[in-house]
Amino acid sequence: MRNTTVLSEITAICPDPIIAVDGKGVISVFNPAAEKLLGYQADDVVGKMHIRALYSSEADARAVMLTMLSSRLGASGKLEGYETAILSHDGTRIPIRLSASLVKDGDRRGSIGFFHDLTQQKSLEANLKKQSITDDLSGLYNQRYFYSRLSKEMERAKRYGGRVSLICIDLDGFKQVNDRLGHLEGDQVIRRMGQLLQDTIRDSDLAFRYGGDEFMVLLPNTDAEHSMNSANRIRERFNASCFYSPEFAAEGEICLSMSLGVASTDGSEPVDHLIQRADMAMYRAKHAGGDCAVPLQGCADIKTQDAEAIA
Structure with missing residues (x-):
């Protein structure tokens, strides 16, 4: 019980969105930073929404899982610095850097991930590229x-x-x-x-x-x-x-x-x-x-x- 409380407190104060899913891919953790970035309320997604709904396509969601299962970006079962994009509640495409890890969920494997918003960085990169040409x-x-x-x-x-x-x-x-x-x-x-x-x-x-x-x-x-x-x-x-x-x-x-x-x-x-x-x-x-x-x-x-x- 104590571990669950500590985890809840950590996710609540973390400045980056934290999203966890259970063994079926349904969202089980959706912290305040995730609410702010994506425009959803935790009560509307936890236990109700599949993680695939946050990606622009099935292929994007599948690519995340396949990369996590490989050792291309970190050890097998872990993902570090993977760049992709997710969709906000209003359909806005948000570039992110994802670090995630598989976790045991009974007989299934769930996962937990940290989603770092890259919007400002990508905008800066685009502006610098435009200036250079x-x-x-x-x-x-x-x-x-x-x-x-x-x-x-x-x-x-x-x-x-x-x-x-x-x-x-x-x-x-x-x-x-x-x-x-x-x-x-x-x-x-x-x-x-x-x-x-x-x-x-x-x-x-x-x-x-x-x-x-x-x-x-x-x-x-x-x-x-x-x-x-x-x-x-x-x-x-x-x-x-x-x-x-x-x-x-x-x-x-x-x-x-x-x-x-x-x-x-x-x-x-x-x-x-x-x-x-x-x-x-x-x-x-x-x-x-x-x-x-x-x-x-x-x-x-x-x-x-x-x-x-x-x-």
């Missing part, structure tokens, strides 16, 4: 992440027979903004570009600040024709919304326009070849006067003058 000024993905995602999308296109396209964007006249209006206004233009791209591209597309006033848009599962449509949509949206665009700027005033180059691939070429083609197509658009999008279909379409232009 995001350009602070534009809010778009950064150049380092660009190379990583482009490589993966090209490998996917090569393996499954799809297409992936790239739009290279450069702002014509951006130097005028910095020289005549100052770098603070130039920064504002970059911020607006970031928001414009996020508002204009599809959910499946990714926009990056490649450097300075140059941007890249990655379009998975998209051929050259459809990526040209996307490029023109971006250019038209820019002209309709930017105060310095050709549609708004009077003669003699600062005028910003877009030069866009489009390249598409089946993933069989090196990554830097696709980037070079998109870059060269952008320079063709720039030499044509800007405010236009130009496609470059393949390496055979690259001329010596193109290479000299970007050298």
